[in-house]
Amino acid sequence: MKQIFILLSFILLIGKIQANSIPQDTTPTYDPYKLVVKANNYKEKQIVLAFYAGENQYVFDTTEVNAQGLFVFEGNKKNMKPGIYMIITLPDNKFIQVLIDQKNRKFTIEFDAADLNKPVKAKGSPENEAFYAYLTFLADKNVLADTTRKMLAAEKDETQKKKYEKILKDLDTEVKAFQEKVFKAPSNPFLTKILRSSNEPVVPTFEGHPDTVQLRRYLYYKEHYFDNIDLGDSVMFRTPTLHQKVNFYIEKLTPVHPDSFALSVDRILKLMEPSKETWQHYVFYFTNYFSKSKYVGMDAVVVHCTENYLMSPKMAGALNAEKAKTFIDDVKRSKMTLIGKIAPNIVMFDKNKKPVALHDIQSPYVVMIFWKPDCGHCQKTMPDVTGIQERLKSKGVKILSICGQSGDKESDCWKFVEEKNLGSLLNVSDRDGYSNYSYYYDLRVTPKVFILDSKKEIISSKIGVEQIEEVMENLIEYNKKKEEEKASGKY
Numbered sequence: 001m002k003q004i005f006i007l008l009s010f011i012l013l014i015g016k017i018q019a020n021s022i023p024q025d026t027t028p029t030y031d032p033y034k035l036v037v038k039a040n041n042y043k044e045k046q047i048v049l050a051f052y053a054g055e056n057q058y059v060f061d062t063t064e065v066n067a068q069g070l071f072v073f074e075g076n077k078k079n080m081k082p083g084i085y086m087i088i089t090l091p092d093n094k095f096i097q098v099l100i101d102q103k104n105r106k107f108t109i110e111f112d113a114a115d116l117n118k119p120v121k122a123k124g125s126p127e128n129e130a131f132y133a134y135l136t137f138l139a140d141k142n143v144l145a146d147t148t149r150k151m152l153a154a155e156k157d158e159t160q161k162k163k164y165e166k167i168l169k170d171l172d173t174e175v176k177a178f179q180e181k182v183f184k185a186p187s188n189p190f191l192t193k194i195l196r197s198s199n200e201p202v203v204p205t206f207e208g209h210p211d212t213v214q215l216r217r218y219l220y221y222k223e224h225y226f227d228n229i230d231l232g233d234s235v236m237f238r239t240p241t242l243h244q245k246v247n248f249y250i251e252k253l254t255p256v257h258p259d260s261f262a263l264s265v266d267r268i269l270k271l272m273e274p275s276k277e278t279w280q281h282y283v284f285y286f287t288n289y290f291s292k293s294k295y296v297g298m299d300a301v302v303v304h305c306t307e308n309y310l311m312s313p314k315m316a317g318a319l320n321a322e323k324a325k326t327f328i329d330d331v332k333r334s335k336m337t338l339i340g341k342i343a344p345n346i347v348m349f350d351k352n353k354k355p356v357a358l359h360d361i362q363s364p365y366v367v368m369i370f371w372k373p374d375c376g377h378c379q380k381t382m383p384d385v386t387g388i389q390e391r392l393k394s395k396g397v398k399i400l401s402i403c404g405q406s407g408d409k410e411s412d413c414w415k416f417v418e419e420k421n422l423g424s425l426l427n428v429s430d431r432d433g434y435s436n437y438s439y440y441y442d443l444r445v446t447p448k449v450f451i452l453d454s455k456k457e458i459i460s461s462k463i464g465v466e467q468i469e470e471v472m473e474n475l476i477e478y479n480k481k482k483e484e485e486k487a488s489g490k491y
Helices: 126-154 158-183 189-196 210-223 240-252 258-272 276-291 299-310 321-337 376-395 407-419 465-488
Strands: 033-040 046-053 056-064 071-075 083-089 094-100 106-112 121-123 347-349 355-357 365-371 397-403 426-429 448-453 458-461
Touching (some): 158 189, 365 376, 376 465, 397 407, 407 426, 448 465, 458 465
Parallel strands (some): 365 397
Antiparallel strands (some): 046 056, 046 083, 347 426
């Protein structure tokens, strides 16, 4: 296991909403700290101490070399909370990790800045001495394992192959035994907690059909994924492990569906409740994360996070009030057009001033496209819609082309329709500006697309005009297969 990592950047939590500061817990007063750093083969005059906070890293302090050639971080800062900190060398931003406990906070760290793979020495801190011994042991065994695996891959003699396989098996047994010994050591509970947190759940053996076994293994692994880490311990918030675990659970263990993501968010935040700073941080994180998701339908998860957590009294004092109000208002607007909702009925007018009500349109599928004549992207993509309509018409798709101009500018709609050859579409406009379509459909950018089924239920949204045909073909094929399965009794 390498001790070198590259610190790419120090970033603050950003997004559509922002915290006033890092959420803080009410914590006990920690012992004064004095961290003495001896960086051999290091010519720079400054060195940096930083810490983890969820997915981010923040600078805690910067100090200059003293007359003895040492870097000293010293003080009574209440905010130097327990966790994994980073001693960062400049200008390359490489770093080693150091453990900071609640007590025993005066010690010395010595390392070779020219080669951070070399063992780090700690004096006066049993936790760090054991930590670096642990890392050195794993690094040595990892080198041996890598070498053996390469020899195994190149070996053709079966007898020799078995010898290499035995070496790897014995190495694995030795490493696990060493880890178990460290984890059970009563003298270093702080170190044990941090090291154990990266452990994966051990999945038992299941019997049965391969598909059933695979499903049971997945469900067990997911259910026990957080067994070795306490998400409600603020110490874990200040380690890289917590966010790695959370991110993996969301991105790899959760099915890509709004309801599944909402359940995963609920589970994680429930486990984080004992730590106010962790809980508040991840309320922000999940809300921002799903608001930027590439998957269709994730607006529902943003609404879930906002209504159940962001608007909770437990977030009091953590929100930038003005930005939070704007964001919450936006979420309330988007709630009306979530996938699975019935599209709000609006009445628009065609070129002959005849009213057209959305819910009166009879078609297996209705594709709503909101556009404006002065929208650059609309000018580029709308001419392709006529061809899309012609190719999909026989499959029960009707395209409702909605121009976002009214009053004196409404005439621009019909000029655009004529110039771009859109006459074969069902073209309408908000002639008098009374439909309030912009509010109902949360129109702040154009073009904007919604796909509805025959009941006017929204089945897709937030796709580009250029994606309409592909998405429709997939939806039609999916529904066709579903009907066939239903008819055959499989569904």
